[in-house]
Amino acid sequence: MKAAVVLFSVPILGAAMSASSPSRTRAPEVPVCLDRIAQASTSVTYLAQAEASKLLSRAAIQVEWTHGRSCQSGAAIHVHLTVQTPDNLLPGALAFCQPAIRDDIRILYDRVQSTVSPAHEPHLLAYVLVHEIVHILEGEARHSSTGIMKAEWTPEDYAAMASGKLTFTAEDVELVRNGMIDRQASLNAPAHKEHTEPPQSEPAY
Numbered sequence: 001m002k003a004a005v006v007l008f009s010v011p012i013l014g015a016a017m018s019a020s021s022p023s024r025t026r027a028p029e030v031p032v033c034l035d036r037i038a039q040a041s042t043s044v045t046y047l048a049q050a051e052a053s054k055l056l057s058r059a060a061i062q063v064e065w066t067h068g069r070s071c072q073s074g075a076a077i078h079v080h081l082t083v084q085t086p087d088n089l090l091p092g093a094l095a096f097c098q099p100a101i102r103d104d105i106r107i108l109y110d111r112v113q114s115t116v117s118p119a120h121e122p123h124l125l126a127y128v129l130v131h132e133i134v135h136i137l138e139g140e141a142r143h144s145s146t147g148i149m150k151a152e153w154t155p156e157d158y159a160a161m162a163s164g165k166l167t168f169t170a171e172d173v174e175l176v177r178n179g180m181i182d183r184q185a186s187l188n189a190p191a192h193k194e195h196t197e198p199p200q201s202e203p204a205y
């Protein structure tokens, strides 16, 4: 996912997050391990995790934020926050992952910080987390023409985030549901990603 432009000031974590969430059969919780780094305060990551959980629940995805030994589970998605991103690393991207190859997400936290004001960091971090987690769960690097899974967010999208109106398309919800079924089958298979070839494709962002 790329960020095209730097933004504006808008209230964060608004009440609009309470939009209806699907009440279908609950899928298993997806364990997600989020790195701690000194540059990301606990309050920022806590708020971002809470907001990301709400957003993901709109697509019937339940995440369990975990750490320590639970991160060793083959089902866990690992989120690495990094800083000092080289300028030539995926210019414009805020994060990237390689769905179908590994369950790791790298968030270029210094770029998140430089894209919005400090007050809005948890909000943007939440959307970046959600975008990348959905890539991993869908198992592919596809993007939608609108919404959370758009390849490149515009200033209008950032404004929609702030008011809680940037959401999933119906297709996103369908694809992630199918992806989670495939993922569960893969996790249950004996050779889960043990013999995967080295990355051959461009990362998704």
Ligand SMILES: [Zn+2]
Pocket: 001, 002, 131, 135, 142, 143, 149, 150, 151, 204, 205
């Ligand atoms: Zn993306």
